Amino acid sequence: MNKIKLIYEGKAKKVYETDDPSLAIFEYKDSLTAFNAQKKDTMQGKGRLTNLISATFLKLLQDKGIPTHFVKLLDDNHQLVKRLKIIPLEVVVRNTSTGSLCKRLGVEEGLDLVPPLVEFYLKNDELGDPLVTEDHIRAFGFASKPHVEKMKELCLKVNEILSKYLFERGIKLVDFKLEFGMDDEGNIFVADEISPDTCRFWDLTSKERLDKDRFRKDLGNVLEAYEEIWRRIADWDKSCSAEYRANILVYLKEGVLDTQGKAVLSSLHSLGYDEVKNVRVGKYIKITLTSPSQEDAASRVKEMCEDLLVNDLIEEYSFELEEI
Ligand SMILES: Nc1ncnc2c1ncn2[C@@H]1O[C@H](COP(=O)(O)OP(=O)(O)OP(=O)(O)O)[C@@H](O)[C@H]1O
Ligand SMILES: [Mg+2]
Structure with missing residues (x-):
């Protein structure tokens, strides 16, 4: 593609x-x-993390029967999605009061919201994405009533799935934003992204912020927080990973005496294969591994070669990766 x-x-x-x-x-x-x-x-490596995290969440939801636009992860920074007509609303689900909700209504931060709040915002940067009511949505045709109902239903299901999944990994899902899109038949899908850019994640025990609030509030270690979310979900969830086979060739550098090669050469000559001029003997190593992307797999295999498989004083290597 x-x-x-x-x-x-x-x-x-x-x-x-x-x-x-x-x-x-x-x-x-x-x-x-x-x-x-x-x-x-700009933070180098941030796009890779939001791509991998978003792909993991969207794939998880898909596996649990939620229609999403996710098709597949292509590499560290790219994913393939269904091209949809985006409904011009951002739907926010809140399990705990914080951020603009507290500012707008003057309510205390950190209140548990049971049942969760579902809010609609108009996707309009010039207007600053204002909060809209269902009556506004109906009156101005931002979305149809059945679509509003469907979005609310999907939001609550997504909330249940993600909250449980994250809780098991020591993370509280405080709130998140979803976008929805329609295909040509009018079917509705969860679209856009689900990542620390669009959710609030708090560490369950320390309440440490592991999301974009670190950037908003200048708390520092933004990338480290995104990395931590990826570490916690990648350690547990290999569902987004593909399996790869690495075919690695290790051979002696030119000029290094190859005693095995010399022995094979002399045996070949003694069997009458006089046309053979030179023999170099190497190793062929076959490794299968799981990885979220081909790029990740390649960099892991390279590390394995450098750490263990190849003696870089006398040997060289090359490898090919194939997705199984
Ligand atoms: N499946 C999809 N098909 C087509 N467009 C999509 C799909 N999912 C998300 N989008 C749209 O693609 C864009 C993604 O870019 P990005 O998130 O950087 O936009 P943005 O700067 O946040 O602006 P916007 O206010 O439009 O969301 C968004 O406009 C989003 O609504
Ligand atoms: Mg966006």
């Missing part, structure tokens, strides 16, 4: 057309923005 044309460049992602008009490629960028892009920064 190839990127054909850039359709849209947003604050966090680039969206590309592909050979298949029903699919799009998402490229997750290293940029971070907050407060409607008034605060901006």
Whole structure:
């Protein structure tokens, strides 16, 4: 699947057309923005983390029967998704009071919200994504009533699945934002991304913030927090991983005396294979491994070669990776 044309460049992602008009490629960028892009920064490696984390959550939801736009992870920064018509609403689910809710209503931070709150915001950066009621949505046709009902139902299911999944990994799902899109038949799917950019994650015991609030509030260690979320879900969930086979060839460097090669050469000659001029003997190592992406697998195999499999004083290596 190839990127054909850039359709849209947003604050966090680039969206590309592909050979298949029903699919799009998402490229997750290293940029971070907050407060409607008034605060901006770039952090190398952030796009990889949001891509991998988002793919893991979307795949998990899909496996639990939630329709999502996710098709597959392509590599560290890209994923393939269904190309949809996005409903111009951001739907926020809140399990604990914090952020703009506390500011807007003057309520205390950290209150448990049972049942969770579901809020709709109009996707409109110029207006600062204002909160809208269901009456506004109906009156101005932002979405149909059945779609609003469906979005609410899906949001609550997503909340249940993700809250449980994260709780088991020592993380509290405080709140999150979802976007939805429709295919040509009017079917609704969870779209966009689910990552520390769009959710609030608190460590269950320390209450440490492990999400974009670290950037919003200048708490530092932003990338480390995203890395921690990835570590906790990647350690447990290999569902997003593919299996790869690495075919590794290890051979002596040119100029290094190859005694095994010499012995084989002389045996071949004694059997009458006089045309053989030179023999070098190497090793062939076959390794199967799981990895979230081909790039990750390649960098792990390289590390294995350098740490153990190859003596770099006298040997060289090359390898090929194939997805199984
Ligand atoms: N499956 C999909 N098909 C088409 N567009 C999608 C899909 N999922 C998400 N999008 C849209 O792709 C864009 C992703 O880019 P990004 O998240 O960087 O945008 P953004 O800067 O947050 O701007 P926006 O206000 O439009 O969300 C968003 O506009 C999002 O609504
Ligand atoms: Mg966005």
